[in-house]
Amino acid sequence: MLLQVENLVVGYYKDIDILRGLSMQASDGQLVCVIGPNGAGKSTLLKAIYGFVHPRRGKILFDGEEITKARPYTLAQRGLGYVPQDISLFPNLSVQENLELGTWLFKEEKGRAREAIEEVYTMFPFLREKASAKAKTLSGGQRKMLEIGRALMANPKLLLLDEPTVGLSPLVAREIYQVIRGLRERGITIVLVDQNVRQALEVSDYAYILELGQTREEGPTEKFLGELESVIKGWLTY
Numbered sequence: 001m002l003l004q005v006e007n008l009v010v011g012y013y014k015d016i017d018i019l020r021g022l023s024m025q026a027s028d029g030q031l032v033c034v035i036g037p038n039g040a041g042k043s044t045l046l047k048a049i050y051g052f053v054h055p056r057r058g059k060i061l062f063d064g065e066e067i068t069k070a071r072p073y074t075l076a077q078r079g080l081g082y083v084p085q086d087i088s089l090f091p092n093l094s095v096q097e098n099l100e101l102g103t104w105l106f107k108e109e110k111g112r113a114r115e116a117i118e119e120v121y122t123m124f125p126f127l128r129e130k131a132s133a134k135a136k137t138l139s140g141g142q143r144k145m146l147e148i149g150r151a152l153m154a155n156p157k158l159l160l161l162d163e164p165t166v167g168l169s170p171l172v173a174r175e176i177y178q179v180i181r182g183l184r185e186r187g188i189t190i191v192l193v194d195q196n197v198r199q200a201l202e203v204s205d206y207a208y209i210l211e212l213g214q215t216r217e218e219g220p221t222e223k224f225l226g227e228l229e230s231v232i233k234g235w236l237t238y
Contacts, residue, residue, distance in 0.1 A: 001061075002028045002189050003049070003158060008058035010041075010048045017056070018044045020213040026158070026191055026206075031184045033192045033200040033221070036210035042193040043085060045210075046160045049191070050082045051075055063157065077105060081156030083147050085163040091136035095127050098135050098146060102153030113153075120149040123182070141172035145179060158189045165196045177203060201225050 003026040010019040018041045026032040034042050047053045049060055051072045059068045067075060072082070089098050099120060103113040121128040124145050135143060144164055151159060161180070165173035177199050183190060184203065194200045201207060201221045209217045209224075217224075 001025050002030075002063055003191065004061040005045070005049065006059050006061070008045070008048060008060070009056045010044055010053055010058075011056065012044075012053065018213050019048065019055075021058070022210070022214055023058075024208050024215065024218070026189055028157075029187050029189055030206060031180075031190045031192065031204045032206045032208065033194065033204040034208045034210060035194070035197050035200060036216070038195075039212075040210040041213040042210055043162050044213075046082065046162050046191065046193055050080060050160060076154060076156075079154075079157035081151040081154065081159040083144075083151050083159070083161050083164065085166055087143050087147065089135040089143060089147060089150075092134055094132050094134055095138070095146060096131040099127075099150055099153065102150035105154050116153045116155070120152060123152075123179075124149055139172075141168055141175060144168070144176060148179060148183075152183075156188065158191070159183065161190060161192045161194075163194055164192070165194055165199075173199065198225075 005022065005024045008019050008022045009017055011017040022041065022045065024034070034045060036042055044053065048055055051070050054069050059066055061067070062078060062080065067078070090101070099117050100113070103116055106112050126142065127146060127149060130138065135146060138146060164180070165176050168176065173196055180190065180192065180203055192200055192204065201224055204221045207218065207221050207224055208215050
């Protein structure tokens with residue numbers, strides 16, 4: 001199992017827990033989606049996995065090793081990638097410069113860095129066309145794709161995607177999901193959090209439905225797609 005989260009208890013303030021004994025897992029090459037109402041703990045789960053917040057109890061295993069209290073930069077070195085909900089690009093740097101920042105793990109290996117950037121340009125041809133443009137001039141969907149491209153620089157084993165379509169139009173959201181499908185076909189393990197429930201389920205292998213920091217239901221996505229409205233009616237707007 002590539003990722004194992006066991007009985008995780010996480011909070012930002014003393015005595016206020018967001019995750020309350022949550023467990024989940026993702027096997028190699030699997031796309032797992034985590035859905036649920038606002039405040040259920042979805043983003044907190046990804047932040048805990050990537051070391052931005054440390055659990056009070058429980059443990060996290062990645063590729064057989066415990067990473068429960070590891071720092072984010074060490075997790076990047078181990079093969080974890082993370083695309084946060086909020087845009088984290090450097091707005092006054094160019095597309096090329098933002099991608100180059102994604103090669104910091106192997107910045108002395110010039111050939112490898114060039115190959116990694118070329119691969120992203122092949123995946124996102126429009127980025128090559130805008131290589132010298134500042135990141136702040138890109139559209140919302142283009143910025144999100146640049147962030148995904150930067151996260152792919154280090155060839156992660158596991159990619160955490162937090163609300164990749166938030167604030168985007170339905171048309172652009174569909175383009176983002178085409179990208180996610182492509183990543184899945186490349187064999188990258190993905191844990192996806194998104195309020196775009198139907199599309200998230202359609203691209204995923206397995207789903208966890210959270211409520212109040214705990215797993216309400218879980219199972220293969222086909223278990224939920226056929227009865228989507230009845231499963232989530234009353235606690236999630238989609």
